[in-house]
Amino acid sequence: MNRKRPSQQDIPLSGKQDESIKKSKESSVESDNADNKADIVVSSNSKGHGSEDPRSSVQSIVSGSSVKLSRDFYTRHSCEGLAKALLGKRLVRLMEGTRLSARIVETEAYLGFEDKASHSYKGRRTPRNEAMFMEPGTAYVYSIYGCYVCFNISSQGSGAAVLLRALEVLEGVEQVKAARPASTKANDKHLANGPSKLCQALSLTKDGHNQRDTVTCPDLWLEDDLDIDPDMIVAAPRIGLGPSAEEWGDKPLRFYVLGHPCVSKRNRQCEDVCRAARTSNIT
DNA sequence: CCTCAGATGCACT
DNA sequence: GTGCATCTGAGGA
Numbered sequence: 001m002n003r004k005r006p007s008q009q010d011i012p013l014s015g016k017q018d019e020s021i022k023k024s025k026e027s028s029v030e031s032d033n034a035d036n037k038a039d040i041v042v043s044s045n046s047k048g049h050g051s052e053d054p055r056s057s058v059q060s061i062v063s064g065s066s067v068k069l070s071r072d073f074y075t076r077h078s079c080e081g082l083a084k085a086l087l088g089k090r091l092v093r094l095m096e097g098t099r100l101s102a103r104i105v106e107t108e109a110y111l112g113f114e115d116k117a118s119h120s121y122k123g124r125r126t127p128r129n130e131a132m133f134m135e136p137g138t139a140y141v142y143s144i145y146g147c148y149v150c151f152n153i154s155s156q157g158s159g160a161a162v163l164l165r166a167l168e169v170l171e172g173v174e175q176v177k178a179a180r181p182a183s184t185k186a187n188d189k190h191l192a193n194g195p196s197k198l199c200q201a202l203s204l205t206k207d208g209h210n211q212r213d214t215v216t217c218p219d220l221w222l223e224d225d226l227d228i229d230p231d232m233i234v235a236a237p238r239i240g241l242g243p244s245a246e247e248w249g250d251k252p253l254r255f256y257v258l259g260h261p262c263v264s265k266r267n268r269q270c271e272d273v274c275r276a277a278r279t280s281n282i283t
Numbered sequence: 284c285c286t287c288a289g290a291t292g293c294a295c296t
Numbered sequence: 297g298t299g300c301a302t303c304t305g306a307g308g309a
Contacts, residue, residue: 108301110301117301118301119301126294126295127294128293128294128295142293142294142301143292143293143294144292144293144300144301144302145290145291145292145293145300145302145303146290146291146292146293146300146302147290147291147292147302147303148291148302148303150301150302152301163301165301181303181304183304183305184303184304194302194303195301195302196302196303197302197303200303238301239301239302240300240301240302241301242299242300242301244299245301
């Protein structure tokens with residue numbers, strides 16, 4: 001039946017990008033400017049590290065390969081590794097026959113037993129967090145602050161999971177806008193730039209998706225898409241943790257794509273570290 | 284760009 | 297009863 005191939009909606013980060021760059025004028029300060037621009041990534045699906053000059057990889061956007069992520073994908077990475085590996089991948093949601101998809105641009109790792117910020121700290125296992133202990137690839141959706149939900153994917157390691165924090169909506173923008181509050185519809189970058197925003201955007205609910213297996217679920221899965229250059233991944237402390245997390249609140253377990261406009265909250269200091277590491281790799 | 288307050292209901296102790 | 301892995305809008309720099 002009417003399966004639409006993604007067409008023009010497949011192209012993210014285009015036009016307006018230039019505009020915002022022009023606005024931020026400092027064309028003399030080359031390095032800063034270059035990073036704000038989307039040096040988004042990439043060597044699509046090719047593993048050989050592009051030993052090329054990173055500058056040449058600016059804005060090479062490739063459309064999704066439509067290859068669903070397998071169990072093996074979720075199993076072969078550590079929790080932290082999975083959090084990074086998920087960057088660039090697509091979350092796909094089928095709603096009444098319409099395909100919605102969005103690129104993952106920000107994640108957080110929750111390690112489980114030893115992680116004081118994790119719901120499964122010390123192996124704590126309750127009806128709520130049962131999904132964290134299920135097969136890698138299982139969705140863990142929980143409600144928070146009454147009116148919101150957060151979406152995680154269970155990873156390897158008992159009680160470990162990856163929280164999705166921000167997406168770039170690629171397909172189904174109109175439908176996504178309909179699912180979000182009116183005030184947020186003006187700017188496409190803000191459609192899914194937060195853990196609960198992205199759940200609203202793709203209509204992910206606890207009743208509908210908690211404990212669903214994304215490897216077999218017919219209306220929710222992940223697809224291979226972009227491979228993010230490791231040099232472009234910013235590692236920063238996680239967001240919103242209370243004092244009970246103690247030293248775990250400072251560990252760099254949040255990951256996002258450097259320069260991507262849809263990231264929920266930037267950490268300039270960690271971005272500087274990322275850039276410094278990158279330039280020293282080049283020289 | 285930033286910070287701040289209030290909303291909100293459920294899971295757990 | 298307490299504590300959230302948050303969001304929005306308003307107001308200020």
